[in-house]
Amino acid sequence: GAVVSQHPSWVICKSGTSVKIECRSLDFQATTMFWYRQFPKQSLMLMATSNEGSKATYEQGVEKDKFLINHASLTLSTLTVTSAHPEDSSFYICSAPLIRGAGNTIYFGEGSWLTVV
Amino acid sequence: AQSVSQHNHHVILSEAASLELGCNYSYGGTVNLFWYVQYPGQHLQLLLKYFSGDPLVKGIKGFEAEFIKSKFSFNLRKPSVQWSDTAEYFCAASSLNAGNNRKLIWGLGTSLAVNP
Numbered sequence: 635g636a637v638v639s640q641h642p643s644w645v646i647c648k649s650g651t652s653v654k655i656e657c658r659s660l661d662f663q664a665t666t667m668f669w670y671r672q673f674p675k676q677s678l679m680l681m682a683t684s685n686e687g688s689k690a691t692y693e694q695g696v697e698k699d700k701f702l703i704n705h706a707s708l709t710l711s712t713l714t715v716t717s718a719h720p721e722d723s724s725f726y727i728c729s730a731p732l733i734r735g736a737g738n739t740i741y742f743g744e745g746s747w748l749t750v751v
Numbered sequence: 752a753q754s755v756s757q758h759n760h761h762v763i764l765s766e767a768a769s770l771e772l773g774c775n776y777s778y779g780g781t782v783n784l785f786w787y788v789q790y791p792g793q794h795l796q797l798l799l800k801y802f803s804g805d806p807l808v809k810g811i812k813g814f815e816a817e818f819i820k821s822k823f824s825f826n827l828r829k830p831s832v833q834w835s836d837t838a839e840y841f842c843a844a845s846s847l848n849a850g851n852n853r854k855l856i857w858g859l860g861t862s863l864a865v866n867p
Contacts, residue, residue, distance in 0.1 A: 670795065672845075678787070678795060729795065742857050 637661060638730050640743030647718055647750055655713045655746045657684075657728035663708035664730035669701075672725040684711040684728075718750040755844050757858035764832050765866050772827040772861050774816075774842035784825040786816055787841045795841070801825065812836070834867045 637660040647653045657667055665686045670678040682703050683691040690703035700722075702714040711730075715722050727745040758773030776782060786798040799810025806818040816827045825842060842858040 668795070678785075678797065680795065 638664075638728065638741040638743045640726075640728060640746050642746060643744060644747050645749070647748070649719055649750055650717055652714055652716045653718055653748060655715075655726055655728075655748070657711045657713070657730070657743050659709045659730045659732075659741070662730075662732045664711075664732070665708060667705060667711040667728050667730045669703060669711070669713050670727045670729070672727065678727065681713075681726075686711075715748065718748070720750045723748055723750045755842055755856045755858040757840075757842050757861050759861050760859065761862050761864075763864045763866065766834055767831050768865075770827070770829040770832045770836070770863070772840055772842075772863070774825045774827065774858060775823050776825065776842075776844040776856070777823065778844055778856075783845045784816075784818060785843045785845070786810065786814070786825070786827045787843065788838045789841070790838045798827070798840075832863075832865050834865045836863060837865045838863060 639658045639660055641656045645653055667684040669681045669684060671681050672678050680693050681696045681701060682693060684703045684705040685691065686705045686708050690698070690705065692698045700716055702716060703711065705711040711728065713726060725745055725747050728743045730741055732741060754777045756775050762772065764770060776784065784801045787795045788798050789795050798812070798814050799808045799816055801808045801816065801818045807815060808818065809815045814827060814829050816825055818825050827840060827842070829836065840861045840863060844856050
């Protein structure tokens with residue numbers, strides 16, 4: 635069945651460096667993907683909507699220059715955390731809707747845990 | 752293995768009918784539980800969450816869920832649904848244990864269609 639895959643599942647990086655997280659739709663094309671962030675003991679927070687071939691739409695309060703999103707193909711969206719700091723340590727998860735007829739099924743990546751040291 | 756299962760993949764109801772969506776989790780240790788909703792064309796929204804305390808949790812838009820530890824369940828309920836409740840509903844669990852258990856585990860979702 636349709637699967638959304640994220641890579642890496644775990645990443646540790648040094649403060650000041652950049653890290654890239656990939657989100658792939660494996661069996662279907664996704665013109666839209668969503669990137670979420672989850673802080674400990676809190677719910678998911680939508681960061682941005684990734685649109686294939688155009689700029690991402692960021693939610694209020696999310697720094698677009700810090701969280702770079704690229705959706706260069708119909709099966710891949712990337713989130714790059716630039717100049718990472720310890721407060722960026724969080725759980726990041728993407729989702730992609732598979733649209734079939736009048737309905738759609740939402741598939742989620744497994745999530746990526748980022749630790750900035 | 753850690754898992755979250757939702758009992759119904761598709762549910763069709765008439766307006767004013769009562770709703771109960773099942774969710775069971777398989778997790779060791781302390782667990783946080785969530786219900787999310789995704790309306791057509793929109794992103795995920797949190798309906799409600801359980802961390803601790805009163806096992807009956809009330810969320811937005813008249814939804815509630817009850818955490819029953821002995822049954823490893825966190826079913827979502829609403830006494831009277833409306834057409835605007837048509838959406839995808841996702842149950843998710845997150846363990847508070849350190850290491851690999853911090854990953855969110857999602858159910859596959861339940862598609863609810865409410866007929867006017």
